[in-house]
Amino acid sequence: MTQIFRRSADTWLRAGLLLLIAGLSGGLLVALTLDSTDYRTGRNWVVEQPLPFSHAHHAGELKIDCRYCHSAVQSSAMASLPPTETCMSCHSQVWTNADVLEPLRKSLRELEPLHWQRVAKLPDYVYFHHGVHVNAGVGCSECHGQVDRMQLMFKAQPLNMGQCLACHRDPAPHLRPLEQVTNMQWKPSEDRRRLGERLMTARHIDTRGLTDCGTCHR
Ligand code: HEC
Numbered sequence: 001m002t003q004i005f006r007r008s009a010d011t012w013l014r015a016g017l018l019l020l021i022a023g024l025s026g027g028l029l030v031a032l033t034l035d036s037t038d039y040r041t042g043r044n045w046v047v048e049q050p051l052p053f054s055h056a057h058h059a060g061e062l063k064i065d066c067r068y069c070h071s072a073v074q075s076s077a078m079a080s081l082p083p084t085e086t087c088m089s090c091h092s093q094v095w096t097n098a099d100v101l102e103p104l105r106k107s108l109r110e111l112e113p114l115h116w117q118r119v120a121k122l123p124d125y126v127y128f129h130h131g132v133h134v135n136a137g138v139g140c141s142e143c144h145g146q147v148d149r150m151q152l153m154f155k156a157q158p159l160n161m162g163q164c165l166a167c168h169r170d171p172a173p174h175l176r177p178l179e180q181v182t183n184m185q186w187k188p189s190e191d192r193r194r195l196g197e198r199l200m201t202a203r204h205i206d207t208r209g210l211t212d213c214g215t216c217h218r
C-alpha cells in the first residue's frame with residue numbers, strides 16, 4: 001500500500017493536538033482570571049461626569065453627611081442621587097460664578113437634571129436594597145470604600161456575587177452602631193466580632209436564607 005501521509009505526519013498531528021489542548025485550557029484560565037479582575041468588575045475606574053464633583057471636598061473636608069445628598073438611602077432600595085436644587089442650596093451663594101459650575105446653573109435654568117454616570121451598578125437580574133443594609137448597621141464604606149477621600153468617584157469594591165455572599169454568610173464583623181453608618185472614620189472600640197455578634201442578636205438578624213439564590217435573584 002502506498003503511504004499517503006509521511007511517517008512524520010503522525011508526530012505532527014499529536015503535537016498539533018497537544019498544542020490545541022494547551023491553548024484551550026490556557027484560554028479558559030485567562031477567561032476565569034479576567035472574570036474577577038478589576039477590568040471585568042470595573043473596580044478603581046473613574047468615569048467622565050457632567051462636572052467634576054468631589055466627594056473628598058464635600059463629604060471629606062466640608063463634612064456634609066451622605067444622607068444630605070443621598071436622602072433615600074435609609075428608607076428605599078435606591079440611595080438616590082441629589083437633584084440640582086440640593087447643590088444650589090449652597091451654590092446659589094458660594095462659587096456662584098465658577099466656570100466648573102456652569103453645567104449646574106444650566107441645569108437649573110433649563111429645568112433639565114444633570115445626567116450623572118453610574119459608577120456602582122448591578123445587573124438588572126440582581127435585587128438589592130439599601131435601606132435593609134443601612135438599618136442593619138452595614139456602613140457605606142463596607143461597599144463603597146473611603147468615599148470621603150475620593151476626588152472623583154470610583155468603584156472601590158467589586159460588588160460581585162462573591163462579595164455579597166462572603167458577608168451574607170457571616171455579617172457580624174461588618175456591623176456597627178446605627179449612628180455610625182455614614183462615618184468614614186469609625187473604628188470599633190472593642191473586638192469587632194464580639195460587638196457584631198451582640199448587634200446581630202439585638203437586631204434579630206438571621207443569616208438563614210441570606211445565601212439562598214432567591215434572596216438576590218427574584
Ligand atoms: C451592602 C452594600 C452596600 C452598602 C452598605 C451601601 N451601598 Fe450604596 N450601593 C450598593 C450597590 C450594590 C449599589 C448598586 C445598586 C444597583 O445598581 O441596583 C449601590 C448604589 C449606590 C448609589 C447609586 C444610586 C442609587 O440610587 O442607589 C449611591 C448614591 C449609593 N449606593 C450610596 C450609598 C450610601 C450613601 C450608603 C451608606 C448610607 C450606601 N450606599 C451603602 C451597595 C451598598
Ligand code: HEC
Binds near residue numbers: 051053054057
Ligand atoms: C453644604 C454646601 C454645599 C453643597 C450642598 C454643595 N456644595 Fe459644592 N462646594 C461647596 C463649597 C463650600 C465649595 C468650595 C469653595 C472653596 O473651595 O472654597 C464647593 C465647591 C464645589 C466645586 C468646585 C470644585 C471643588 O470641589 O472644589 C464643585 C464642582 C461643586 N462644589 C459641585 C457641587 C455639586 C454638583 C453639588 C451637588 C451635588 C454641590 N457642589 C453641593 C459647598 C457645597
Ligand code: HEC
Binds near residue numbers: 066067117119120
Ligand atoms: C453634596 C452632595 C453629596 C454628598 C454629601 C455625598 N454625595 Fe455621593 N454623590 C453625589 C453626586 C452628585 C454623585 C454623582 C456623581 C459622582 O458619581 O461623583 C454621587 C455619587 C455617589 C456614589 C456613586 C453611585 C453610582 O452608582 O454612581 C456613591 C457610592 C456615593 N455617592 C456615596 C456617598 C457616600 C458614602 C457619601 C458620604 C460619605 C456621599 N456619597 C456623600 C453627591 C453627594
Ligand code: HEC
Binds near residue numbers: 129143159167168
Ligand atoms: C458587608 C455585609 C453585606 C454585604 C457586602 C451585602 N449584604 Fe446584603 N445583607 C446584609 C445583612 C446583614 C442583611 C440582613 C439584614 C436584616 O436581616 O436585617 C442583608 C440582607 C440582604 C437582602 C435581604 C433583603 C430583604 O428584604 O429580604 C438582600 C436582597 C441583600 N442583602 C442583597 C445583597 C446584595 C445583592 C449584595 C451584593 C451586591 C449584598 N446584599 C451585599 C449584609 C451584607
Ligand code: HEC
Binds near residue numbers: 122162214
Ligand atoms: C447575596 C446576593 C446573591 C445571592 C444569594 C446569589 N447571588 Fe447570584 N449574583 C449576585 C450578584 C450581585 C451578581 C452579579 C454580579 C456578578 O457578576 O458577580 C450575581 C450573578 C449571578 C449569575 C451570573 C454570573 C455571571 O458571571 O454573569 C448567576 C448565574 C448567578 N448569580 C446564580 C446564582 C445562584 C445559582 C445562586 C444560589 C446558589 C445565587 N446566584 C445566589 C448576587 C447573589
